[in-house]
Amino acid sequence: MAERISEEKLIKIRTETNIVDVVSQYVQLKKRGKNYFGYCPFHDEKTPSFSVAEEKQIFHCFSCGRGGNVFTFLMDIEGISFVEAVQKTAQLSHVDVDISLPDENYSNPIQSKKDKLVQIYEEAASFYHQILLNTVTGQEALDYMMQRGFSLETLKEFQIGFSPSNRTALYQMLKAKHFDDELLQESGIFSERRGQNEMFDRFSSRIIFPLRNPKGKTIAFSGRILQASPDTDSDYHEAKYLNSPETLLFNKRDFLFNFDKSRSEIRKSSEVILFEGYMDVVSAWQAGVRNGVASMGTSLTEEQNRMLTKVADNIVIAYDGDRAGIEATKRAIEILDKNKHFDISIFPLEAGMDPDEFIQQKGAKAFCEAIKNNRETSIQFFSRYLKTQLNLDTEKNRITYIETILKALVSLDSLIERELYLKELSDEFGIPVDSLQKQLKGYQQQLISERTGQRQSNPAPISHYKANPDAAVTKKRKITQAEQSEKQLLYRLFHFEEVWSYLREIDDQFHFIHDDYQTIYILYEEFYQRTGQVGNIDQFLDRINNPALQNVIAEIEWFQLDSEVTYQEIEDLVHIIRDKSSLEDLLGKKQQEMKEARRLKDSEQAKSLMLEIVSISRQLKATRNSPH
Incomplete structure (x- = not known):
């Protein structure tokens, strides 16, 4: 598809785009030295190994191996074509370039269906919105929202918006726009009455909250009940909220309400406020708190946790103050605390109150101040939660409470915080701090013993995460010295014109051992001859259609080598590649044969192979000490 965009336009977009600015809209980056680091968006990880080089305008993950330029990044993270990625880059960088998207003929059938479903939802959202703001039908709902x-x-x-009581109005509007029934049914907006061959708006007589994906496109709805209409079935309006069913576009497990609007503010502050309901998010936004999101229902999922991990370090849980909200807060803390990424705090609300009601009763200013300054730690919340579960008037429950809190303190990293809680327990229950510390140390030793025993008896398997089938994190294979030399030689060829002359003089028939490196060498030689200059790796990546080769190129580009190159260095690299490669390959082969011989308990064969391995190892050692 690259040929659809002129080189002139690509150069203009590259020149006026900073990859750091684009990637920062998807990954929280922190500068370390010359480069920027963050958590890889293509796989799960507990330590950041994803890096962006502003100087080179490329990215690379040192864990899963993904790499490329700004266009590659957008293609991977958004699942879009090259042309779409170029257009998206221009939009994000505010570059005024006219780029036409490819014809529908080139579209993936699944993507084409998704695009049409998005169109249906966008049209429906606009319809509902107009009903609320500009019709008599929506006046009651509008008055209600204004009163709120x-x-x-x-x-x-x-x-x-608002869905009218006429349950066929939306269907008629969409049919007039030539959407077919099969697609409308698949959208999840409509339901069919038994015995009637007609589609009805499932959100009838409800206030409509459009649910948008991270790109800001409507992919589902949530309808809040206003009041039941007399002409509908008696059981139709039971639920306070009615959400779209899961579709090709929408999966509630990896959806966060308002993530599209709040993401930039979340990254900016490195903090996210987690609300329980859509009304809370909207009300908080109007009050000035712009980094709020809500999950579908009250249970935070692992998928939502991963989404938030990419953009924030701090999370404030602002769930309702009722029993359900407290239980949901406890579950959310358990999920969020698994990978120890977040600094978690809780915004405590009075029993029965939610954030929206707090704003209505006490005002926007009071809410902004409270949610900033009135926060609990996880331990404080846990203490409060336990007190709702245990009657502390009995000695047995008091002991249970104290022991439970002490066990929770074991996982605290802060010594000061731990000592503070110990003093609070001491003051509250009249127990000497020394006694509490002694008990705490016993729990700490018990935890260490359990972990040690578990490691000895049941080693933990290597985790195998993947954002998609191509992004699996696997144990990296061992790189031989010859292969490392191949990579170094390619890096030198990428950046120094004289290396091309040196290589021809040393061996004009030179050939890389590994097919991938030879392919890159051939492609870059053609690129170098066409452009007339070395460098421009981000531009070269646009010519590579193979994602695996793009990853290799990005990895090579991360090498830290001397800024000067010599003839002797290139000669040494060629010597290692030529002479060591065969020995290293042979050594690997013999070592595999040795394993097989031992498995078969063939002692004579194993002894013979051992002698061969020793001999080859000596030859390899000799090549390392050679004058080359």
């Missing part, structure tokens, strides 16, 4: 304190500006910002 929502401004017209906020309603427009979130494109909140």
